[in-house]
Amino acid sequence: MDEYTDCSRETVAESLLVAKLIPNRSRELDCKSGCETWGVAFSPDGLYFAWSQGHNIVRLVPWPLDDHKISYKNKNHFKADGRTKGQCGEKIIDCGQTVWGLSFGASPSESESQSSQNQHKCNFQFSGTILATGLANGEIKLWEVPTAHLLFNLKGHQSVVRCFAFISNENLMLVSASRDTTLRVWDLKQDGKLLHILNGHSHWVYCCAVSPDSSMLCSVGGGKTVLLWSMVSYTMIRKLEGHGGDVVSCEFSPDGALLATASYDTHVIVWDPHTGESLMKLRHCSPVAALDVDALDVDGGFSTGFVRAVSFSQEGLNVASVADDGLLRIWCLDLQRPISVAPLANGLCCTFSPHGGVLATGTRDGHVKFWTVSRVLPTLQHICRNALRRVMSTHQVTFLPIPKKIKQFLVYKTF
Template sequence: MSFSDTPVLLAELRPAREPLYDWKSSCETWSVEFSPDGSWFAWSQGHGTVKLIPWPLEVEELPPSCRPKGQYYKDSEAKRKGSLKEKILDCGQIVWSLAFGSSSAPAGWKLWPLSRQQDAKSSDTWLLLATGLNDGHIKVWEVHTGRLLFNLSGHQDVVRDMSFTKNCSLTLVTASRDKTLRIWDLKKDGKLIQVLSGHVQWVYCCSISPDCSMLCSAAGENVVLLWSMRSFLLIQKLEGHQSSVVSCDFSPDSALLVTASYDTTLILWDPYTGEKLRQILHAPLSPEVDYSSAEPQLNSLRSVCFSPEGLHLASLADDRFLRVWSIDLKEPLTAAPVTNGLCCTFSPQGGILATGNRDGHVQFWTSPRILPSLRHLCRMTLRRFLTTYQVLALPIPGKMKDFLIYRTNY
């Protein structure tokens, strides 16, 4: 299969240490993350360390069409030339998951004034990075200083995934191989709020909806669970995958949920009704590989994420391809070869995809840049405030309702 707009490799980062292929070194890059404001990139580069890199990278290294523009470019350049410096965080354990959280300074937090050591040019926004470790601990760092703020304990096994609420409340959800999820309040000195027990297998992934109303979690029992972020009660179970679900993500307007499974499928759900909107099969892209052979796991999915404008998905599979999809199509828009890819994420401004692999490397790729239609922008604006049930109750034509709930693209 050929594509007219194949992703271009912009840059590649490699760990300072050579990979040592034994269980103690764990050189894999299991997680990569951009900060919400796009000023930092975090990379779990193996060997129990995380590297924090000011973003964007040196723009002279990027093609002109991919260089940041406008005020974002000016602000980022000023930050990078100012107080932002690369940092290495020594976590002391294999790092499986990363998550950025941000907030303005909360009154009464006893650790807050102690950790604040920035210069006068620093913004009022606090930026934290949580790291999920092999021994079940979560270490939380203040990004600008590299100071360790918390060492949260409670999980009994690997912390496989994490997610912060996007409302600046600094509520952190962690998912573990101990089959539980835990909810922490970092504004209350890392207080454990709730333990969610509903899975019977390892919990692989978790994601909080951007409107902070829902939590999605998935594990090895083929079932996706949706929880209320207000009551922490189970809302519903989503059934449709035939194998372990290993990655999940909400769309920017919270109206869609995508899940990826070892069964080689992506499923787009309506998280309010539980309706399966679309199912996408990861068909083989390479004619040299026979996926019908004795290794069905060869095309197993590893990671999936939404683009910032909500029109595209990116996925990584064990067939060594990065794919970019339209949410309305069942065939990929474009693809690029990625060796042993484990995770992927879009930059907050769009146009760039970061992927991490088993060798500890990170690669940055171009991704489709489009101008969203006015219809889609209106749909996203409405869906940020309206649930599916509220849309269905509107006195408007059925075709408009179908468009607003992503059943059709008309």
């Protein structure tokens, strides 16, 4: 495994802030606990954006954004030819509790739903986009998009629900991760029936993510823990070793061949989830923090380097990360270094738009900032690798009758 350290901003470009969303509330509330944006999300179809703006409120807005509802640096970047037919206006959702988890999911198509009904009785007739919110009291509320109609209120977790992963195949299931150290699997086609409780973490579970083919689940948490689960047998596949602190964020690459995890140990690690091998280690540090004794935390580390979130770009060539050193970084995996940085104070979360070109970030003051992302034209080799890895695991690739160098490229041993 190679380790790459970012301690200099001289060789990278600065990302361009193009717009931001600011909650419509009194300035006094911005200074109080509970105003944090713990989650930002784009709907799978790219028609809506949601963020938890603090104080129990989630805002659901059409995407691209309207001119009069946003503070722009560059309006032309969001200029659209008009709303998509059927696209509704902004909705304000009061969840009644602090919102810690936020995620969109899509219900199966009508043909898939009919096939599923042949297997078991289906009471859930809704087919469309769903917004899941995880609350401080352990409840999960699911909302219809775009009407913001409450569909379910799932109960069972004993503490904060921090993250979700939707599994959309012939069925529609939801995996929730909680500070109660468990993950729970809910069948939304059976009115939110609890199917499984996954036990394996001994500390808080911060985040979970499902592979694009819905076969594998990753969950990360306290105690340096990264766990991989089979979504066929609902059993643990393996534990990944390598982080030196709490692991707080994870995401699979679009082809499912890579897994990125972010930790308070100041690192992002890129793994092969099929073998458990660590392929790359990206270290976050600040030249100022490295010289500042007052920046030391109780364990002797530099708190300014805590990495809060990680996200893959749509083509899988870049990884974005948010850290406590006040920087947003976009790493190029081919170059194995950051290609873009931007000042981002108190960043908590980040996600790429589904159609590319924009990265959304959330902060402790409840604000959202949108950044331009340089569109990279993938090489023909990468396109071929991406297509192959969507249907073949690392083990299957190793048995292909092809030259060794090509195999190494296909399994991301050479980027």
